[in-house]
Amino acid sequence: MYIKNFSHPELQIDELVVRSNESWCVYGGNDSGIDILLDFLTGRAGNYSVGQYIAPVKPGIISFANQQIVFERELRNDDTDFLDRVDPGTRVYEFLPGYRDFLPLLRALDMERCLDLGYRQLSSGQCRKLLILEAIITGASTLILQDPYDGLDHQSCIELNQALVSLPGDVQTIVFVNNLVDIPEWCSHLALIKAGRLCAAGLRKTILPELHGTSTGHLVTGEKKVAAAPPPTDSVNPDEQTPGNKELIKLRNGFAGYGKKMLFSGLNLTVCSGDHTLISGHNGCGKSTLLDILVGDNPKCYANDLHMFGKKRGTGESVWEIKSKIGMVSPSLHRDHRSVGTAMHVVLSGLHDSIGLYRKIHTQQLKKAQKWLAWINLADKANHPFGKLTYAQQRLVLVARALIKLPDLLVLDEPTQGLDDINRAKVLDFLQLVSDRKLSTILFVTHRRDEHRDFFKHHIKLDSYKAVS
Numbered sequence: 508m509y510i511k512n513f514s515h516p517e518l519q520i521d522e523l524v525v526r527s528n529e530s531w532c533v534y535g536g537n538d539s540g541i542d543i544l545l546d547f548l549t550g551r552a553g554n555y556s557v558g559q560y561i562a563p564v565k566p567g568i569i570s571f572a573n574q575q576i577v578f579e580r581e582l583r584n585d586d587t588d589f590l591d592r593v594d595p596g597t598r599v600y601e602f603l604p605g606y607r608d609f610l611p612l613l614r615a616l617d618m619e620r621c622l623d624l625g626y627r628q629l630s631s632g633q634c635r636k637l638l639i640l641e642a643i644i645t646g647a648s649t650l651i652l653q654d655p656y657d658g659l660d661h662q663s664c665i666e667l668n669q670a671l672v673s674l675p676g677d678v679q680t681i682v683f684v685n686n687l688v689d690i691p692e693w694c695s696h697l698a699l700i701k702a703g704r705l706c707a708a709g710l711r712k713t714i715l716p717e718l719h720g721t722s723t724g725h726l727v728t729g730e731k732k733v734a735a736a737p738p739p740t741d742s743v744n745p746d747e748q749t750p751g752n753k754e755l756i757k758l759r760n761g762f763a764g765y766g767k768k769m770l771f772s773g774l775n776l777t778v779c780s781g782d783h784t785l786i787s788g789h790n791g792c793g794k795s796t797l798l799d800i801l802v803g804d805n806p807k808c809y810a811n812d813l814h815m816f817g818k819k820r821g822t823g824e825s826v827w828e829i830k831s832k833i834g835m836v837s838p839s840l841h842r843d844h845r846s847v848g849t850a851m852h853v854v855l856s857g858l859h860d861s862i863g864l865y866r867k868i869h870t871q872q873l874k875k876a877q878k879w880l881a882w883i884n885l886a887d888k889a890n891h892p893f894g895k896l897t898y899a900q901q902r903l904v905l906v907a908r909a910l911i912k913l914p915d916l917l918v919l920d921e922p923t924q925g926l927d928d929i930n931r932a933k934v935l936d937f938l939q940l941v942s943d944r945k946l947s948t949i950l951f952v953t954h955r956r957d958e959h960r961d962f963f964k965h966h967i968k969l970d971s972y973k974a975v976s
């Protein structure tokens with residue numbers, strides 16, 4: 508691959524040479540311009556000029572945007588309305604022609620057991636793994652992976668690294684990451700994008716010290732130096748703060764599964780206000796399913812012995828009553844935000860728990876949303892269509908959407924997916940403040956060990972509740 512004199516309002520590249528025997532990592536923060544390079548390689552960039560370009564050979568691209576395209580294609584092909592059963596979507600084995608030659612890799616990524624499942628029956632991590640496997644198995648010559656470790660459990664990250672290292676010599680890999688810890692050890696070369704420029708590219712061992720040598724995150728990632736607005740929590744009336752020891756969740760002997768397949772059982776969970784809780788476990792163990800049960804998005808909420816905010820589920824309360832006390836971010840919520848208007852609309856929709864905005868907005872609410880957009884440094888994007896923002900910007904908007912009403916319960920399922928070091932720290936620092944000021948109670952799912960902060964009082968390791976079907 509060869510790029511010479513690439514020019515875009517948000518990214519300049521004088522020259523980038525990627526030879527066939529090299530494996531590359533491109534590192535840059537969310538606002539560095541790194542997404543423009545990815546868009547260019549995937550044919551999605553506009554408004555650029557380039558002096559000379561030799562495109563990657565037979566690329567297989569695994570990006571958040573491509574994942575969304577697959578999801579939307581699957582939605583369009585959903586035949587549930589014409590069938591006497593739910594259409595699960597394209598089966599995993601249909602994505603993977605010739606998968607039998609790759610069974611060890613499928614097993615290593617814990618995907619062999621998913622072969623007969625439909626796309627819509629996969630967990631978010633399994634969807635990512637499927638697209639990586641599809642690219643490898645269908646014989647891509649250049650694998651281009653955006654944040655491949657995001658959403659994958661620890662073991663899958665190890666196995667993925669192993670798989671990428673063991674690829675045939677004629678397959679080239681270009682990994683895009685925006686967290687320092689995600690720069691893979693196996694990369695021979697590293698490109699650094701900072702403040703809208705490709706500012707260094709070469710042997711990993713030469714560039715890496717340069718990267719670590721800079722002391723502040725802003726310098727490292729090349730974030731635009733915009734002074735972040737403080738989180739708009741000052742208007743919270745102390746009377747609105749969640750009183751201590753109010754029981755928010757009580758689940759006795761909790762269980763979940765789909766059809767005959769059980770995921771977990773015997774889970775006892777009591778969450779009182781202030782009991783910030785971390786939930787972890789391997790891809791597909793049921794973390795999102797558990798959260799969906801708690802928030803009322805999974806029918807098993809009625810079969811379980813579950814009390815939410817002091818009321819037993821199934822005794823006449825509406826799901827909207829429950830949702831009005833909850834702010835949520837999750838991979839599926841992100842996926843479902845398709846044609847939802849502007850960034851401002853999305854933040855405001857958090858006040859009404861809707862996907863999209865269908866109510867009249869008051870001036871006070873508008874001001875509040877503007878403050879939240881300023882806090883995530885996206886005030887200038889308020890009127891941008893949500894779908895045209897980068898994945899990380901969309902994620903931040905969804906975080907602001909969950910926070911705007913400072914609900915009793917914050918249900919955050921991998922909220923930092925796609926965010927760089929700085930934005931991740933910002934979200935976690937805010938949660939620290941939520942904890943310090945007793946503004947809400949947090950349920951937090953993550954695969955990243957560096958997100959296990961001290962304010963989490965409980966840690967549910969869901970793998971320990973694995974059910975025998």
Ligand SMILES: Nc1ncnc2c1ncn2[C@@H]1O[C@H](COP(=O)(O)OP(=O)(O)OP(=O)(O)O)[C@@H](O)[C@H]1O
Binds near residue numbers: 794
């Ligand atoms: N509608 C469905 N029908 C059948 N199986 C499903 C359905 N939805 C999810 N599953 C299965 O249930 C399991 C748990 O899914 P869930 O999304 O809760 O996992 P998770 O722990 O959140 O995973 P990840 O870490 O990848 O996000 C997965 O193996 C998935 O294949």
